[in-house]
Amino acid sequence: DSGVTQTPKHLITATGQRVTLRCSPRSGDLSVYWYQQSLDQGLQFLIQYYNGEERAKGNILERFSAQQFPDLHSELNLSSLELGDSALYFCASSAGGSRGYEQYFGPGTRLTVT
C-alpha cells in the first residue's frame, strides 16, 4: 500500500459527460501528479501540483483540468468526454524539497466512456 488513495476505482460514463476523479496523497506529501495510461499512448504525464499551485503541465487536453485543495487532496476534472478518454488515470505524490522526489502511485481510476 503506497498510502495514496484514489476514488472511484471504476467509472463508466457516456460521451459528452463530465467526471471528477479524486486523489489523496500520502500524509505530508506536497506534490500531486496525474498520469493517464492508455493502450495506444502508454503512460503519459498530465499535470503536477505543488502545495496548491500548478507546477508543471504535460500532455493534458484543454477539456481536462485539475486542482489541489488546501488539505492537499487533488481532483482531476474531465469534461466533454470522448471514447478515446477511456483509460486508467493514476495519481502519484511526492514529498518534494529535501525530503525527496520519489513518486508513489495510487491504485488508479479506470474510466470507461461508452
Added chain:
Amino acid sequence: GNSVTQMEGPVTLSEEAFLTINCTYTATGYPSLFWYVQYPGEGLQLLLKATKADDKGSNKGFEATYRKETTSFHLEKGSVQVSDSAVYFCALSLTGANNLFFGTGTRLTVIP
C-alpha cells in the same frame, strides 16, 4: 526531447532464468532513472532508482546501473520467480522537473 525506449515485450521466462530488460534514454539534462513495476490490477510501485552516473539501484534481487556513456539503465535479475510476473516500466525525471517520462513497458511472464 526527453524519452525512454524499452525493449519490446512480452517476455516469457522459465522460473530461475536470468532476466534482462533493456532501457535506453534521451534527456536534455541530467536525469534520475527509475524502474517501476505494475502487478496485475494494481498501480505502479517503485522498484529501484539511480540518480547519477555509475549508480547502481537494487531491490528484491533486481539491479540496474546508470550508464551515462551508453545512456542505458538495463534491468537485471539473476533468477526470476513466478511472482515477478508483471509489467516493468523504465522512467526518467529531470533535475528541477519532477514529472516522469515512461517507456512503453515490458510485460514479463514467468512460468513454473
